[in-house]
Amino acid sequence: MENSGVMAVNSWVVLSASIAFAAAVFGGTMAQGKAASVALEGIARNPAAADKLQTPMILALALIESLVLFGFGIAFLILQKFAA
């Protein structure tokens, strides 16, 4: 009985970690897609500004990506703390 209880907790932990990371990735990809599409649109309209747009675009992508990685870290933390 105790064993089955542990199993149930573990499966919930795995599920919650997966959902946490999936949600983080979903938000991050939406934001990165928007940032990249706007930047590419800007470059398409004014190809001469490509060099100036590239640095802020990479910066924005990196800042968005860092939040996804925080989500990854938290999912990892959940797994490590509770699924052992």
Next chain:
Amino acid sequence: MKLLGLLVLLFSSSLWASGGYNFFTNASHIFHIPAHTLALIFGSLVFLAVGVYYRAKVSTVKNVVIPDKGVSVRNIVESLAQMMINTARSVMGEESTKRYFPYVIFVFCFILITNVMGVFPGSMSPNQNLNTTLALGIFTFIYFNFQGIRAVGFINYMKHFAGPMPALAILIFPIEIISISVRPLSLALRLRGNMDGDHLILGIFSELVPYIVPIPFYAMGIFVGFLQAFVFTLLTMIYIGMATAHHDHDEHEAHH
């Protein structure tokens, strides 16, 4: 020669997947030093070797303006330095670039070399451990605060955090302090997460399909390593630029 390299890559990737073999982890059992520290020492030695080799190469060349033919260490080093100095000029300005570029290029080269180490099978990147990246982040934090205080003085540096309006300073000041204090942590977590995630994906795909399929992920590993080194350096440059900026634009605009 190229075929040999490809074969080595194929077989070593499968070796890695099957055994999870890691040179630095094995060596850490012998030396009783953590694996990431050993990897960091190895990366530093590679960095030193490339630096010494480049310096020796440049001192023998007759005309330093003319680049070598083909892909050589000198050409790679110089093109990267050119790229970084152009970025630094556009982000920090000409004067700040002269003053702060040595630190910036050190961070870039060091992170690039240690990131690319992770792509070699049986090796690891020291940036997969939060301790290494946090050390780099804290160095950047100390450096930009120190340079900011040195450039504008302590009182003026604190005025940066208070915002433009004195009435709102009591609200803005704590927010700014928090947002600056988390910078080393966010730099460290970004670098560590990217490198570890990349290594993990490479490992998982080598385990799923040991041959051919992981090769694009090796390419992606090199690209991500380069990009993360660039991002870390770019943020360092932006932080230095923000910390050392003289906030007298209003007076200048009044004159124009």
